[in-house]
Amino acid sequence: MNMLVVILPLLLLLVIATVCDLRHREVPDWISAGVLLWGIVLTGLGLHSVGWLGLLWGVLVGFVLSATVFYLGGLGGADVKLIAAMGAVLGPVALLFVLFWMALAGGVLALVAAAQGQRDFAYVPAITAGFVAYMVYPGEVWRHLFP
Template sequence: MFSGSLSHSWLLLIPLALCAEATWHDLRTREIPDSVSIRLLATALVAAVLGWHHLTWQVVVGGAAAGFLVTLPFAWTGGLGGGDLKLVAGLGAWLGPFGIFGLLFWTALAGMVGAIIATLRSQENFPYVPAIMVGLTIQIVFPDALPHLVVALRSLGG
């Protein structure tokens, strides 16, 4: 995902740390402070403006908008909370409009596992930010995993 200079690879710790903070809050209180999402957006913008991020500030804003718009229907229908929506928008700022789709794909898979566990425990709902954290981790560590998966599935289909 971050094909820029390795000297700035430490920047990956920012969205990971902030998402870990959001996970901690979600597990404890089932709420995500707005400050986490604001810090995600602000740090992505600062990194882009300073040239540390491989994305321009316009792509950062586009990624935040894409994250927000794609998850908005799920928030409207009650599948996600407002904190989840804002968190994904903040992560979109770090990943850009294309990277957000990988995050959401891996998050959906992790969320499915969480839903199965919640069902087995007879829980009606469950904290979703841990699934977002899993999705973010996979997207950052294996940024090309989803495109490779798509190519592999296409080759199976003929």
Template sequence: MVALYVLVLVVLICAITDLQKQKIYNFITFPAIIAGLGLGLAFNGVQGLVNSLVGMLIGFTIFLMMHILGQMGAGDVKLMAAVGALGGFPFILYALFLSVVCGGIISLLVAIWQGRLLKSFSNIFRALFSTVMPGVTRQPLSEKNSTQIPYACAVCLGSIGAVLESVFRIFT
């Protein structure tokens, strides 16, 4: 339970810094990863440590793939690794799913607000199919050709949703 309190604090701080400065700081994410691993070990022994490691690796790997595709920053990858370390497995699966859903909703709303809906769908298509379809080229994302959002906000909302599910079983 302590790890979940730390997790909520970490995602809230990162969402605020991402909104204000478009930055997720390593001095927040790295200690959070270490704290998650340490708390897992302290409260549940070796099994807790393994659980935290698996959660960290799943969160890191999934968001790293999205980072490689140019869909998010490296800070988001480290933040999701911290969420996985603090929440463990299977918590990270809920957090990932809800974060991606929240990110999609936020992106859709921002794209509509900025009048970039069709351009955003084009970017998504190109990112998904550029590696498997000849003739489809991926455009590097920049402010002029994409809708960028502070993804830590989506991770924050998704992670808090996963905490609520974990504690209160609101979705099941």
């Protein structure tokens, strides 16, 4: 299976979510639902190796970790839903790597916001950047495109 078929719909939905978050500071629920549905479709058709158990664990890990940060005041509810839905597509292990890159991108965003005197900022750009960094840095995309 071409890795781009798996990645592009998720990336497209993340870019749409980023634009919505930057413009309106709100992410429509249909985006997170679309990401979750994409994970279910990929698993149901056997288009990736996550499997049903990995899908469930990915959602659970994404939800628990992001909900914890939500309750500490660091994320919004839409961020939690989006991260949990990403777990359905990526599975728990890949999601942990994405969360690492997302935290780094979020730290950079926080520094930029602080330099501009803002305490609150859109976080979906960090989620998208974390996903892109994961896809590029370990060579995930390139390994599948150019075996």
